[in-house]
Amino acid sequence: MSRSGKTPPLDWADGTYEFALGWGELSELQDACNAGPFVVLARLASSQWRIEDVATTIRLGLIGSGVDPAKALKLIKTYVEARPQDLVVNASFARGILETSIVGAPEEPPGEPKRRRAKKASD
Incomplete structure (x- = not known):
């Protein structure tokens, strides 16, 4: 399977980031x-989330895509914990990050990548 589980670049907080949750992050x-x-x-999708669901998903998604853990934590403290008025927006980001990581991005077709058929000398 070729699905990376990585989001496309997303504008979030102070810049543009990719997010991914590998086995360790999950x-x-x-x-x-x-x-x-x-x-x-399911909690994120049904608006029954807890604040840990939101902050932890985003932080680990940053780390999974290669952001230094200290920087990821600083971003969470600045743009999630210090801004409770933005929790609904951040919950939406968390949902997208987790969904892409465990289900795949919508533009990624499910299953194995199609292989090109080798040309025969007679073709």
Whole structure:
């Protein structure tokens, strides 16, 4: 399967970032939120999320795409924790990050990539 689970570049906080949650990040998310990734996704999708669901998903998504963990934490403190009035917007980002990571991006076709047929000498 060729799905990367990485979001396209998104404008968030102070810049443009990609987000991804690999196995390690999903495991950490599960521990931090005391729920499996699909449960966290269901909470985000149904507006029954907890603040840890939002902040942890975004922070780990940044780390999973290569942002230094200290920078990711600083971004969360500045643009999530210090701005409770933006929680609904950040919850939407968290939902998109988690959904892309475990389901795939909409532009990524499911299944194995199609292989080109090798040309025969007679073609």
